[in-house]
Amino acid sequence: MTVRDPTLDSVAEKVSRNERLTRDDALALFQSNDLLTIGRLADQVNRRRNGDRVFFAANQHINPTNVCVLRNTCVFCSFARMPREEGAYTRSLEEVFAEADAARDNATREFHIVGGLHHKLRLAYYLDMFRGLRERHPGVHIKALTAVEVAHLARIEQLSVRDVLTAMKDAGVTSLPGGGAEVFSPAARATIADKKLSGAEWLAVHREAHEVGLPSNCTMLYGHVETMADRVDHLLALRALQDQTGGFLTYIPLAYHPDHNELGEALGRTGTATSGFDDLKNIAVGRLVLDNIPHVKTHWPMVTPFISQVALTFGCDDLEGTVVFERVYHEAGAATPMWLSYDQIVTLIRGAGKEPVERDSLYQTVRTFEDWVPGQRPARPEGPEGATFRISHRPPAGARGRRTLPVLQEIASAE
């Protein structure tokens, strides 16, 4: 393979020999602008593992509350509110169940449940939610609560993290999402998320999750104040834990969105998210460094469906899913859709010359599409013909100049 940037020669040799990359190799990759070489190397590694398969999930995001005790200290987040701040909400269990009923019409296989650190919501609220969802939607996996929420619940309940995780598992949770990792560097964390649990604590929660039999995802928030060395050390810390537990399913690089949050204002970055160049580089370097994590996922709500489609030839084998409805990044200025239809996802994957595979949370195959011919019939398997989402707008949030977000009002068949 022709390598334009000579600093990547030894990385290319190691990749061809299937050898583990070092810290210096990872730094060289992040510092290089030879994106096509980096992408080709990552593609090579991904193809060895996944061939042309690209996974996706028919999933639904549920955010039970945006009230968060870290509202004033996680300065990169646009989603959180103080309890009485305009736009603050907390769903009753009935409201959560009503929102989740959308799953019936949309052949959903995964609920992705994350929210703020509420000062009053107790563990019982979440356990009742998981049990209720399990009962109402027995075929749907529950991927719930970031390590930050788990640690918060352990603290307010005066329980161990292990006890909280075990109770979650018993109530029907099948995996943990990867949020809250941000970037482990203590210096960067002190700037963007001063009071959040530390990197070591985040890793400890995931270690415990893996030990009690809950696999999890992992993330890195990039494109804010972190250095290239911070990115590398973050990836190496994830790789080291994975060597010990094998419990991470997928790595997801998360592109920082600077709108409607204090950090974006302080950096003068409002309206300027990460670049497509850096988005693709983060996918590819993640694939190359995390040689022991089976999957790398691109989160299309953050980087656009088009960059995500291109990422499929830059080392990525997972296009996330239908998402229905993304709120966290849209509060921070993401201009992408709030969901994609099942058919749009399948078409994006096919459009990249890849083989779509619908998966569940644990990467078990739900469906493949060898027999599906575009244009003849929808790829979407079940649900009433023409089912669609009806969107309404809540009253202006006002506080901190945050924009009004469309929220799910009801789900119904198209008239």
Ligand code: V47
């Ligand atoms: O931890 C918050 C990020 C994360 C902003 O596990 C922001 O499958 C960008 O982790 N700009 C939560 N990012 C979401 C998350 C996730 C997403 C999709 C899939 C999975 C999975 C996990 O969102 C937070 C934080 O890193 N975030 N605010 C922002 N302004």
